[in-house]
Amino acid sequence: MKKRDTGLEGIIEYFGKVKTEFEGEFELDSIAVKLEGIPTLIAAVKKLVFPEILEDYLEYFDFIVGFFDSCKNETFLKENIQDVYDSVNLLASGLEEIKERIEGLQGFCPCCGKEVYYSAKDGQCKNCTSSRRDRLVSLFLKKISLSTATEETSVLQIAPTPVIDAYINLWCPLIKYESLNAFQTDLTFKEDTEKLKQKEDKSYDLIILSKLAIDKLSEGGFLENLKRILKDDGEIVILAELGDLEDSDNSEISSISEKIIASLNANFYLTELGIEYFGQEDFEKSGLACSSLLTVLTKTKLEDFYKGFRPVINKDLIENGPLVSVIMPAYNHEKYVRRAIECVINQSYKNIEFIVCDDASTDKTPEIMKEYSKYYKKEFYFTENLRGRIPFLAKEASGKYIALMHSDDVWDKDKLAIQIDYLEKNGGISLTWAYYLRDDGETTGDAVFFEKNRSRTQWLKYLWENSNCFCNPSSVMKREIFLEEQKHGLACRQLPDFFKWVDYLCKYDLHLICLPLTYLGVHYTGDNKNESAPTDDNIYRTSVEEGFVWMQVLEDMEDTLFVAAFKDLFRRKEATSREELMCERYFLLLDSEKTAQQTSAIFYMHRHYSEIIDCLKEKYNYIKADFMQDELKKGFMQFLDKKDTIVKK
Structure with a gap:
């Protein structure tokens, strides 16, 4: 993640110039003038630096301000010129150290979804107040794609923490979510247990336990009820780190923790997920220690730990759904076109007409395309490169819906099944999350296409304040919408897609499937360099x-x-x-x-x-x-x- 400016860069540069002047031939008057500005700069530093970092330097700053104030006396300055030089060096080094400490606290909070600085003292996000444990749980919820789960998915949080509660309400709008405010001071343990007893067997896909709830795990009936209400393929996530309790200096707490862990092992398979599961980059961005572990309980042993929620595929729709026209223009994509074609013909959704064209490629693209002729409803091979063949292909389509495929992109096998299911129920336009896909086959992180859903007016404001977050080849919409003439930005070289979405949002609802079902090929060099590459x-x-x-x-x-x-x-x-x-x-x-x-x-x-x-x-x-x-x-x-x-x- 690119580091943001800390605000100290200009001040550090100023001290660098003072040091440079010292190291050459200098005039005392010139040095004196520069030293006069240092107290003002230190005052600015005090405003910029977080209090928990600043407190380590305050005493020195106060001393140095007094020292440089004395340098206004020419005789004092002459007699102490070496000390002045050493002080400037020391102060410059201190500011560099402060800058590094601040940059070390910078990250991207998975709870609030914002770039933030974490507290140096307790690791809290300064935006949403999430703790490190909150962010570890949120990372897990992101990893399992809870935000994409449908109303068939049930989640229970016991003794809910506000941050996780807010995360689920913000990012997971479709799931069935409940919270049990157990273990409040005015409730007895018996009453808490009775609440759990009222829950039906195998009710929940996911149960989240706060640290407050964990203390009750060793008490009779509670753990058995958790196991009863958890689905056979469900998970229980424990917010506290069990190792912290087990290693406690308090013998009573340590004894209780041993009972808890023994009881957990007797009833569940216990898995501890760490940096290898989540990835080093996510750990660093979330301000987590490399040793952080998340405890997850399951009823069955999982060799390949849970890959995440996905919308339930409508099997009847796959076989009997409306006709979808997939259109794919190609030009000089011999490296990629085969994988693009195979992504389409291997879709789990079956009622597809595949319409392709080659726009006078000078490489082997048309030869490769012709190998798959039996899968096409229509195919066109042009002898003149005109670009802009998409409208032509769309007019040849006869499906209820049109899906655009680029000849260097990749689709998830269930992409169309998931999107058509949504459109049949809700209408509008559907897009998906997308990764950038490099020539070496590697994806480039969360790209720009990862956003939560919004209303039409919220999307318009978002696009105004930000940049495009919609991946054009991830879109599926009704044929008549696709064929509408674009009103704005069509003549732009770089932004026709962006303003196509703005035009659509002026008339239609737009829904983002929060799963990376599209991989957008992006090429920075060579004959296949494309115009969407984010160059300067x-x-x-x-x-x-x-x-x-x-x-x-x-x-x-x-x-x-x-x-x-x-x-x-x-x-x-x-x-x-x-x-x-x-x-x-x-x-x-x-x-x-x-x-x-x-x-x-x-x-x-x-x-x-x-x-x-x-x-x-x-x-x-x-x-x-x-x-x-x-x-x-x-x-x-x-x-x-x-x-x-x-x-x-």
Whole structure:
């Protein structure tokens, strides 16, 4: 994970310059001037550094401020110049050490899904207050894909911890989730046990026990009830680390723990999952120690530990579901096209018509494709490379649904079965999570396609504030939706897919299947280098195109949808009239953190100035002079350092 700036980088650079000046021929007056600024810089450091780290350096900082204050006296400075140099060196080293300590606390919290700094004292996430144990359990829930499980999956948390409770409610919306607030101070153990007795046999796929609940495992009846209500292939996750209890200095606690572990081993298969199961990268990002272990109990011994929940495949739908047209254009993909074809013909979903074309490849792509002719409903081999063959293939399709396959991508065998099942029940558009797939066959982590589901308006706001998180070749939708003419961004080289999703969200619900069922081929070099590779040029081109197309989208968006999606970003939340909402569109663009959106705001104003100037003045106290100032700061001038890229484009 790329480290974020700590805020100390500029200060450390300043001390580097002071050291460099010391090491050359220097004038005392110049050194004195630089030393005068050090107390101010140390004050800034105190504001930037976490208190639990800062406390180790406060005494030294206070001393050094006093010392450099004395250096204002020229005689003192001359007499102590070597001490001054040594102090600057020591202070610079200390700041580097602080920076490394802060970077060591940086991670990506699996509980809240945000990039965070963990507390140096107790390892808590500074955003959601999750502990290391909370994050270990959340990692497990992510590993088993609980977020993708359906309402057939039942989860019980006993004596729930707030963080895990919040995680399940946020990321696992479809499952049947219950919590038992057992072992509260006003409840007796007998009453707790009675609550468990009321649960039906084999009710739960997963049971989560907090540390508070573990203390009761050795008491009569509780463990037996847990085993009874757990499904035969279910798991019990223990939030506490049993080793901590077993190794306790308190003989009473240690004795109880021995009984607990003996009782667990007598009733369950006990598995301890650590860094080998979760992976070093996830451990480091989650702020976990390499020795951390998660205890999981099962009724049966698992040789290959549980791979995770997946939606139950509808066997009747697989055999008798509606026709799905899979369309696949190909060009110069001899390395990849065979695996792409075989991913389609080996889908568990059977009612497929496969329509392919080769766009005048100069390698062996068409020869490889022809080996599979018996699997195609239609196949086309063009002699002229025109690109953009997808609309042609879609018009040849006759299925109820269309699924797009790229000739260098890979699908999970159940991809279509899972998506068609969802669409038949809910309608709209379905996409899946996706990995980037490199030429060497390795995936590149969680890519950009891992997000939780949102409503239409929430998705619009998300896309406004972030970048595209939808993988185009993961999509499945009705044929008539696929054939709709795209309104925005079609002429963009980098962003036509992004604004296709924006257009769809203006009319349809969009559902993300939270499973990585698609593997998106991405190539950085060679003849197969593709335009979706995240190179510096592509990233820059994307930002420029994005601003101007968003301006067009906002202009065309219905006012009711605009208000529903963006009202909390309005300058005036009470804005309702057409003129006011046009002003809010201008300010939405202008206030964006993205440079290209700011620039497009200036164009928007020039297009609509006469329509909104009176409203801007009366309702927003924004006059022509304000616009002229914004035009200088946020207009096209800020792109001049990229003029070569712009001219080429």
